[in-house]
Amino acid sequence: MNRRGLLGGLAAGGAALAGGAAARAADLPAGPRAVLVYTAVALLEERVSHGTTPYGERFLVPIIGGSFEGQDLRGRILPGGADWQLLRADGYLELVADYCMETDDKVQIKVTNRGLIQTVPGADGKRYAMTTPRYEAPMGKYGWLNQLIFAGTVAPGESKPPSVRLAIYKLV
Template sequence: MPPHSVDDARLLNDMEPQKPELSLVWRAVVEVGEGIDLGPARGGHRFLVPITGGRFYAGPAGAGLSGTVLPGGADRQFLRSDGIKELDALYEMKCEDGTIITVRNRVIVDPTVQPNRYAMSVIDATAEAGKFDWLNRRILLGTLTSARPARACVVIGAWLAA
């Protein structure tokens, strides 16, 4: 293997870091049921929260991405011994044109960050071929805000990283 012709410091100095731009794709109001305690597991405690429905609304980068959150999904939660929650939600959204999008949302929640807790995610959206299949080829970052105690739901923002 030939030696490097440019050292790391020069390479990093000569190349500007790429800064992703974020554009709102959708905001979703996801209704949730009562959590089910699944008991302790190695390093923490497990819960299952049913997803009972909801609605989602297109943002500027998600033309046509509005519709309903279908009931039947669930959020698998793991409360780690250090107080951090790991969420892994899997559910479907049905667009107004009938397209079904499967969403897997993996969230980290850190309640120690104040005044608002840290709740950020990576969203994997899977769509059939057609109008929304561009979702299959993009990274979506997510935000999550709980509406409790006012309402048994969470508000999720899906942001396109470009």
């Protein structure tokens, strides 16, 4: 086989592979749709450095309260939670917030919210700041929180004490 025949065969094989990938992608279900569940403001104390570790600089940020409101649930964020943060060498901040929400009808829901925040805006002036909360709700009225995947955005709050604003979406 000459060089032209080999290259033609490779090109034809590559086109067949690309066509196969497109056909497989067409067989996939539609991607998730994000539906707003609630917005929240979490009140914080100043962060406390726990020093530099092999993974980056570790901080603790006490969660001292707040509120949340959406169509199907509303209430307050209870004091006593904490946000453990890790400032990585690449400038990204990893978050693991552990806290409890109490609905207006007095149901307590445990939240573990993992996040990733770009500390310095990109060339477009935007920052990546996303979270993935996981809920542990009692069975009953709020049991649906245990049965879905959620994603959210996080942004600095505008109040004193320090705060963050969250928008939490269910993926359906």
